[in-house]
Amino acid sequence: MCHHPKPQRRLGRWSSSHPSHPNRHRSQHKLAPPPSCRCLLQSWLASRVVPRRRGTYLMPGAQRPINEKNIRLALTIFRACVFDLVKALWGLHPVRTSLMVVLHIIRAIFPAFRGYSQAMIVDELQTLVSSGCFSWSRFLRLLVAEIFRRAAETAIDTFATSNESIVQESAKFYVEYQQIAQRLCLDIPTLADPVIRDCLQESDLFVRSFNGMGSFGLLSPFDFIQVLGLISELASHLLVLLSLTGGSTNMGALLLSIISALFPLFMNRCGSTPSVPDSNYTTEEARTAERQERLRNLAYNDSHRPEVLLFGLGPWILQSWANARRTMMYHDRTSQTSQLTLPQLLNQINVSDLLFALQNVPLLLMFQSSSASLGSLALYRSSIQAVVFTFGNLLTTARMAFQSIFLMGAFCAAMNIHPELEPADEDVMSFPRLPCGMKMEARNLSYTYPGSKEAALKDVSFSLDAGETLAVVGCNGSGKSTLAKVILRIIDFDQGGLTVNGVDIRRLSPAEYHRHVTTVFQGFSKYNSTIRENVGLGYVQKLQSQSAVSRAVHLGGADSFVDILPNGLRTKLDASGYDTMPYTSNCGSNPGYGAPSRQHHGLSGGEWQRIAISRAFMRADRPEVGLLLFDEPTSSLDGHAQNKIFDTIEDISRSPSGKRTKTVIFITHRLSTARRADKIAMMEQGTITEFGTHEELMERGGSYAALYKASV
Numbered sequence: 001m002c003h004h005p006k007p008q009r010r011l012g013r014w015s016s017s018h019p020s021h022p023n024r025h026r027s028q029h030k031l032a033p034p035p036s037c038r039c040l041l042q043s044w045l046a047s048r049v050v051p052r053r054r055g056t057y058l059m060p061g062a063q064r065p066i067n068e069k070n071i072r073l074a075l076t077i078f079r080a081c082v083f084d085l086v087k088a089l090w091g092l093h094p095v096r097t098s099l100m101v102v103l104h105i106i107r108a109i110f111p112a113f114r115g116y117s118q119a120m121i122v123d124e125l126q127t128l129v130s131s132g133c134f135s136w137s138r139f140l141r142l143l144v145a146e147i148f149r150r151a152a153e154t155a156i157d158t159f160a161t162s163n164e165s166i167v168q169e170s171a172k173f174y175v176e177y178q179q180i181a182q183r184l185c186l187d188i189p190t191l192a193d194p195v196i197r198d199c200l201q202e203s204d205l206f207v208r209s210f211n212g213m214g215s216f217g218l219l220s221p222f223d224f225i226q227v228l229g230l231i232s233e234l235a236s237h238l239l240v241l242l243s244l245t246g247g248s249t250n251m252g253a254l255l256l257s258i259i260s261a262l263f264p265l266f267m268n269r270c271g272s273t274p275s276v277p278d279s280n281y282t283t284e285e286a287r288t289a290e291r292q293e294r295l296r297n298l299a300y301n302d303s304h305r306p307e308v309l310l311f312g313l314g315p316w317i318l319q320s321w322a323n324a325r326r327t328m329m330y331h332d333r334t335s336q337t338s339q340l341t342l343p344q345l346l347n348q349i350n351v352s353d354l355l356f357a358l359q360n361v362p363l364l365l366m367f368q369s370s371s372a373s374l375g376s377l378a379l380y381r382s383s384i385q386a387v388v389f390t391f392g393n394l395l396t397t398a399r400m401a402f403q404s405i406f407l408m409g410a411f412c413a414a415m416n417i418h419p420e421l422e423p424a425d426e427d428v429m430s431f432p433r434l435p436c437g438m439k440m441e442a443r444n445l446s447y448t449y450p451g452s453k454e455a456a457l458k459d460v461s462f463s464l465d466a467g468e469t470l471a472v473v474g475c476n477g478s479g480k481s482t483l484a485k486v487i488l489r490i491i492d493f494d495q496g497g498l499t500v501n502g503v504d505i506r507r508l509s510p511a512e513y514h515r516h517v518t519t520v521f522q523g524f525s526k527y528n529s530t531i532r533e534n535v536g537l538g539y540v541q542k543l544q545s546q547s548a549v550s551r552a553v554h555l556g557g558a559d560s561f562v563d564i565l566p567n568g569l570r571t572k573l574d575a576s577g578y579d580t581m582p583y584t585s586n587c588g589s590n591p592g593y594g595a596p597s598r599q600h601h602g603l604s605g606g607e608w609q610r611i612a613i614s615r616a617f618m619r620a621d622r623p624e625v626g627l628l629l630f631d632e633p634t635s636s637l638d639g640h641a642q643n644k645i646f647d648t649i650e651d652i653s654r655s656p657s658g659k660r661t662k663t664v665i666f667i668t669h670r671l672s673t674a675r676r677a678d679k680i681a682m683m684e685q686g687t688i689t690e691f692g693t694h695e696e697l698m699e700r701g702g703s704y705a706a707l708y709k710a711s712v
């Protein structure tokens, strides 16, 4: 089980607003969710509620107990989405899928046929041994029929398997595609919601279940066909048994026999504890299980290796993992032995064995009849065993199918999550581009991170004309990066307003707005990829253009080290920063060949920063880009390199005639750089306390002046 600190149900635009975010109600009126979606989401969430524990939910992927409440919820989910999903998947290959179902049912009755045909051969052999009236022609006919039956079975199996893999692969592609497409749409505030995270996690489990039966022990929608197949198999074995024991006189004995054969199965089912103990975990135990996993990851994950070695964390990790593991082992053991139920007791004293004799009653009756033969006796025994085995499989499969309805519900609910920052269709406005950069006006912006008590932004107000340069300065934790994220529409704000080129930023589609900005984040991304890709991703349309990437690399000052690398832009970078392999190894005289997967190169902090700046420069001079925002872009660069970068930014933000065409905002701790800006915003404790030119702020003699004097 997991504990959500505040169960929030704002799945995108569907739900009620977060209590600590008064402005979030703004999206409520926009689009009423289809009732089936709302009902689907509520049912999925309700299936995870742990009874009598407010705010506690089952861990994502945990088994839902089969009880009346969950059966009702499963039915609701089934009605809301399963039919549509199966229809969509069926539509990918209607003929092949129909064929798959038919073949599945046909293949399910093969074992019964097999048993019957083999019994007939045994009977013929028995006739050969016991009496003289043996017919070679009949025996050969049976043998040839058996060979044909087997050949046909193999041919059908081969065709069915290849047909099934085509259907499954397309279905897997379909759901994976949907899932990735949806995932890429979701913004950070949406993904911060714990309910959405759990929903996506269960949805992911569902998608992975398409890897086949062996993957996670889950069922994909097509595997519901398994249930049909097992029912047919069971029916075929029962028919064989009926035909063997024949006549209503033996019916009672047959029923008795089947019940006694199935009795151990029932005992096992009733007496056993669930195979997945997650659903029994208390919050504390769930935390311990999570801690155990985290420590295990710490031991295995190479990216932590340097610190693990340096700080000598090995023994601590091992000890802590062992403690967590022991706690979990103790829990698993006690949960298995704590309650000895009657079925468990009966199971343990093996009552079922005592009933074994009952299975043979029809055999005795058959012996008395003239129809008894060696083949029919062997067929009887194998059919009884097949009934038990198939029935057991059917129970397991039905249980898995029951669980998979909830995962399917999570998938369908996840596909309907609306990104929180995306405006409603009727509110959305197109971005009004200005030729001289981006005009911006913030009024009383406030923002508190989810789960935080203290606001990161409080009443932030400023205005910036198109083409102006703004430096944001202030101490650590004063809210500079948070303000940058709000301006970049990575996160929303709770109160206040922000207009861009005169339009409320909330009415702009984030994807559309992002086409008009470029940035270097404080914690920029480092990709385990080539330099070309690391830079080119700044403007994917030009990723393949050698000249565009080279130009950006030059503007970012990264050419100084890229040019001397043996593979230049094709050099594969190692983002972890320590696992560097020398270029000379495996390459010989031709660095283009050898073992490419081991050719990766580490970079210094400053070099990585130049790569990130180059990435931002990939699109910085595009005419549609009106805002360049840099969050401490040169923190790892030396003074000379830093000045060069700011000169480049200055050049890019002007047209050839010298007219400003871009607005520039940069966050910096170097006040000597800040003074280059047209305006400076001094941030303290989440708010802008001073705003003006360097000269104005120095004259004022406030916090900025004090900081400036201290820094120079």
Ligand SMILES: Nc1ncnc2c1ncn2[C@@H]1O[C@H](COP(=O)(O)OP(=O)(O)OP(=O)(O)O)[C@@H](O)[C@H]1O
Residues within 6 Å of the ligand: 449, 450, 452, 456, 474, 475, 476, 477, 478, 479, 480, 481, 482, 483, 522
């Ligand atoms: N993801 C987050 N969740 C909760 N609180 C956060 C998060 N990110 C930042 N904060 C908090 O918000 C406040 C402002 O952080 P922010 O990163 O904006 O500061 P900053 O001025 O950029 O600092 P620095 O100069 O160190 O980069 C800090 O108190 C910080 O602890």
